[in-house]
Amino acid sequence: MTISPAAPAGTAPEPLPVQPPSGCPFDPPAAFGTLRTERPISKISLPDGSWTWLATRYSDIRAILGDLRFSSDTTLHGYPLSGMTGGGNTENRGFIRMDPPEHTRLRRMVTREFMVKRVEALRPEIQRLTDELCDAMERRTGEDVDLIEALALPVPSLVISLLLGVPYDDHDVFQRLTGTLLSRTVPDDEREAARVELRDYLDQLVTAKEAAPGDDILGRLITEQQRTGEISHDDVAAFAALLLIAGHETTANMIGLSALTLMLDPGSAERLRQEPGLIRGAVEELLRFHSIIRNGPRRVATADIEIDGHLIRAGEGVVTAVPSANRDESVFADADRLDVCRPNAQHHVAFGYGIHQCLGQALARVELQVVIGTLLRRFPALRPAVPVEEIPFRTDMAIYGCHALPVTW
Numbered sequence: 001m002t003i004s005p006a007a008p009a010g011t012a013p014e015p016l017p018v019q020p021p022s023g024c025p026f027d028p029p030a031a032f033g034t035l036r037t038e039r040p041i042s043k044i045s046l047p048d049g050s051w052t053w054l055a056t057r058y059s060d061i062r063a064i065l066g067d068l069r070f071s072s073d074t075t076l077h078g079y080p081l082s083g084m085t086g087g088g089n090t091e092n093r094g095f096i097r098m099d100p101p102e103h104t105r106l107r108r109m110v111t112r113e114f115m116v117k118r119v120e121a122l123r124p125e126i127q128r129l130t131d132e133l134c135d136a137m138e139r140r141t142g143e144d145v146d147l148i149e150a151l152a153l154p155v156p157s158l159v160i161s162l163l164l165g166v167p168y169d170d171h172d173v174f175q176r177l178t179g180t181l182l183s184r185t186v187p188d189d190e191r192e193a194a195r196v197e198l199r200d201y202l203d204q205l206v207t208a209k210e211a212a213p214g215d216d217i218l219g220r221l222i223t224e225q226q227r228t229g230e231i232s233h234d235d236v237a238a239f240a241a242l243l244l245i246a247g248h249e250t251t252a253n254m255i256g257l258s259a260l261t262l263m264l265d266p267g268s269a270e271r272l273r274q275e276p277g278l279i280r281g282a283v284e285e286l287l288r289f290h291s292i293i294r295n296g297p298r299r300v301a302t303a304d305i306e307i308d309g310h311l312i313r314a315g316e317g318v319v320t321a322v323p324s325a326n327r328d329e330s331v332f333a334d335a336d337r338l339d340v341c342r343p344n345a346q347h348h349v350a351f352g353y354g355i356h357q358c359l360g361q362a363l364a365r366v367e368l369q370v371v372i373g374t375l376l377r378r379f380p381a382l383r384p385a386v387p388v389e390e391i392p393f394r395t396d397m398a399i400y401g402c403h404a405l406p407v408t409w
């Protein structure tokens with residue numbers, strides 16, 4: 001196979017395609033479709049003026065994410081930084097930004113907490129929380145209700161707070177700080193201030209838990225790992241930051257987008273109401289269709305690596321466009337259509353691929369199945385309270401979704 005440069009010499013790389021302000025709000029940027037067929041590994045420019053590779057095909061993205069020579073270490077020279085990845089900040093990175101063997105060692109400490117069996121045991125509690133929030137929504141019949149505030153954000157926030165042992169009463173603090181950290185548009189100094197505030201908050205929380213560790217994830221990390229000298233106080237705080245941030249914003253946005261899609265597709269909604277057994281497959285399809293991690297995951301090559309005939313040199317970065325992989329026609333027929341009965345939807349890469357594949361995926365699945373199933377059952381007349389064009393989509397955030405979703409029924 002010949003090694004070819006991706007862009008003709010002298011051609012300035014295009015900026016990373018982002019969600020267009022117009023067009024179907026659920027579709028990834030149209031440019032991805034063209035890139036997949038014409039330049040599946042292409043050069044793009046980043047806001048800081050540097051360039052990086054952009055991979056848009058399903059097979060190339062799996063090859064990159066499955067190859068340990070592509071590093072997740074954000075401190076390495078050439079890593080394509082975004083606001084979300086937190087600059088070259090070395091402090092409290094969390095294992096999502098580490099490579100083996102440290103990544104393996106730390107991830108193993110919490111793997112069992114998120115295993116399917118463990119998470120399935122939480123289903124009744126997740127159902128109970130969802131029912132309570134739906135009861136509160138029902139009491140507001142006749143009003144316009146923001147579905148994000150009333151249901152989509154509280155369910156995953158409550159669940160992850162409970163699992164970690166973080167007081168839910170502090171949700172205003174961690175939701176506000178997460179919002180700032182994941183924004184692509186806030187100035188760097190504001191994002192840095194949010195990072196420091198979250199670090200201080202979690203630092204105090206871990207100190208309090210060291211004195212009285214509870215029967216929760218942070219408590220177990222303290223008694224089983226910190227007290228035996230495997231990890232430090234700061235490591236426990238880093239676990240807390242990663243799990244707290246990863247554990248609520250993502251699922252909340254998936255719930256919001258999924259609910260809206262089904263409101264706009266009454267045929268699919270009715271099918272799921274008639275055959276609730278289809279909900280598991282439908283959630284996989286919604287994950288594929290929406291791919292809320294819009295501009296990642298990202299990696300940096302630690303060796304010269306050939307991908308699909310292109311040479312990516314050591315020290316060069318790669319953005320793998322998961323939304324593009326999940327709309328790749330060579331894997332998913334009629335990929336731009338939502339098909340709640342799609343036979344291979346579960347092959348999506350919305351949770352990533354390889355050793356960093358989402359640790360919380362079983363939890364996210366149960367939360368989505370419960371919340372979407374309950375909404376369909378209890379609010380069959382649910383509809384947007386404003387025209388779709390007026391819904392504030394999160395085009396400014398690293399995780400796509402809606403800032404607010406006014407609904408009525």
Ligand code: HEM
Nearest residue numbers: 095096246247250251254297350351352356358359360364
């Ligand atoms: C729909 C919801 C979610 C989506 C779409 C999602 C997506 C992802 C993706 C794409 C990655 C891979 C990042 C990479 O390769 O660099 C990831 C990693 C991760 N996710 Fe999720 N996630 C979701 C929910 C959750 C939840 C509920 C948790 C709960 C704690 C969680 C915890 C994590 C952690 C800890 C990692 C890092 C894994 C590692 O580096 O080994 N996620 N997620």
